[in-house]
Amino acid sequence: MLGDKRPNATGPGTVVGANVKLVGTLQDASDITIHGRIEGEVISNQSINVTETAYIKGPISADIVNIAGKVRGSITATGKLEIMPTGKVFGSITSKDVSIKSGAIFVGKCTMPEGEKEEAEEKTIEETPQNKETTYEVE
Amino acid sequence: MYYYILAPQKGKAYIRQEKIKDILGDLGIAGETVSPSPARTIEELTHLGVIKGYSTIVAVGPEGLANKVITVLASQKTAKNVVLGIIPDNFDSVIAQKIGVKDLYSACNALKERRLETMDICQIEPNKFFLTEAIVESFRNQEVYFSIDNLKGKVMVNRIVIKPGLEIFFHDKSLEGSTPSRFFRWLFGKKQVDIFSSNFRTKRVRLESQNNLPVKVSGEIVAKMPVTINNRSRILKIIVARDKIKTKN
Numbered sequence: 001m002l003g004d005k006r007p008n009a010t011g012p013g014t015v016v017g018a019n020v021k022l023v024g025t026l027q028d029a030s031d032i033t034i035h036g037r038i039e040g041e042v043i044s045n046q047s048i049n050v051t052e053t054a055y056i057k058g059p060i061s062a063d064i065v066n067i068a069g070k071v072r073g074s075i076t077a078t079g080k081l082e083i084m085p086t087g088k089v090f091g092s093i094t095s096k097d098v099s100i101k102s103g104a105i106f107v108g109k110c111t112m113p114e115g116e117k118e119e120a121e122e123k124t125i126e127e128t129p130q131n132k133e134t135t136y137e138v139e
Numbered sequence: 140m141y142y143y144i145l146a147p148q149k150g151k152a153y154i155r156q157e158k159i160k161d162i163l164g165d166l167g168i169a170g171e172t173v174s175p176s177p178a179r180t181i182e183e184l185t186h187l188g189v190i191k192g193y194s195t196i197v198a199v200g201p202e203g204l205a206n207k208v209i210t211v212l213a214s215q216k217t218a219k220n221v222v223l224g225i226i227p228d229n230f231d232s233v234i235a236q237k238i239g240v241k242d243l244y245s246a247c248n249a250l251k252e253r254r255l256e257t258m259d260i261c262q263i264e265p266n267k268f269f270l271t272e273a274i275v276e277s278f279r280n281q282e283v284y285f286s287i288d289n290l291k292g293k294v295m296v297n298r299i300v301i302k303p304g305l306e307i308f309f310h311d312k313s314l315e316g317s318t319p320s321r322f323f324r325w326l327f328g329k330k331q332v333d334i335f336s337s338n339f340r341t342k343r344v345r346l347e348s349q350n351n352l353p354v355k356v357s358g359e360i361v362a363k364m365p366v367t368i369n370n371r372s373r374i375l376k377i378i379v380a381r382d383k384i385k386t387k388n
Contacts, residue, residue: 013338014339014340015336015337015338015339016337017294017309017310017311017334017335017336017337018335019294019311019335019337020292020293020294020309021292021293021294022290022291022292023290023291023292024288024289024290024291025288025289025290026290027288028340035334035335036337040290051334053334
């Protein structure tokens with residue numbers, strides 16, 4: 001629901017059709033599926049699915065983000081971020097679980113905030129305590 | 140006390156109305172029955188029912204009648220505590236599904252059992268309300284501009300459906316492909332993902348188009364674009380069937 005910040009929203013969520021052009025902030029508590037074109041921020045408490053026909057110019061923030069279309073802007077996924085073979089991302093991505101499929105285009109900085117994984121790794125590999133983030137750059 | 144507004148009927152439908160009156164009498168919930176005429180519109184009769192102090196106003200007939208009664212109940216402060224009952228004439232209709240009635244007997248029984256549910260309704264500014272759905276349709280697809288909260292959009296559509304809650308569906312049928320291509324897809328069992336439909340939920344939407352497309356509720360034109368539609372959350376008390384499956388609205 002746009003502008004609705006209820007955490008446990010149900011229903012099909014927001015769907016932006018291929019023939020839609022939006023300007024502004026698209027915010028929904030439930031899932032968002034985008035087939036169309038958006039210039040602005042896209043925020044969801046659950047998942048955002050950017051399909052092959054979609055183009056987004058602006059930041060994306062959600063729990064699970066799935067990119068098969070084109071995105072120009074930063075992406076923050078608290079859960080999982082997946083860039084499909086048809087996906088094109090130009091901007092920084094932040095997620096603790098990133099998957100970039102073969103064929104995908106990614107130009108930007110990837111930040112993976114470490115949580116439990118780091119703690120597990122710390123037991124085996126000695127690390128300096130200041131390095132709490134791993135940064136990858138692919139261009 | 141119950142106040143029944145019956146749609147004027149002739150022939151078979153008249154017999155049906157007599158049957159309804161009999162059932163209501165048997166259930167012990169008979170009340171004053173009125174029908175609209177050229178002298179008294181549905182809105183005037185509803186207003187009269189409110190003034191007379193009836194606690195329950197029942198719309199007996201098509202969706203259009205119920206929506207007109209709702210318009211009066213929602214726009215009058217004095218009608219705040221008045222409960223709406225509905226006996227639809229089509230039990231496959233959206234309104235029948237909303238209140239969870241399957242036939243005449245269940246609709247009349249629901250009135251007797253009087254289980255209340257507060258529902259969302261939509262307001263087409265300035266003063267039209269509806270419980271079912273509003274439809275904007277055109278033969279050829281049109282460019283429609285819409286604004287939702289801090290979001291502005293443009294869409295090519297030939298059908299827009301607005302439902303209480305405020306759910307908005309945009310659909311452009313022309314982009315689905317030609318009839319032969321759809322036939323071949325059907326023939327070879329190829330399923331095409333519908334990427335041309337849009338679905339939004341909000342509290343307020345403004346719709347504009349170059350042509351003043353009509354907004355229809357229950358087949359009747361109630362407004363023309365540009366229109367602003369609001370969701371009025373939980374303002375209408377409606378009698379629903381006891382065994383109705385609880386929905387969001």
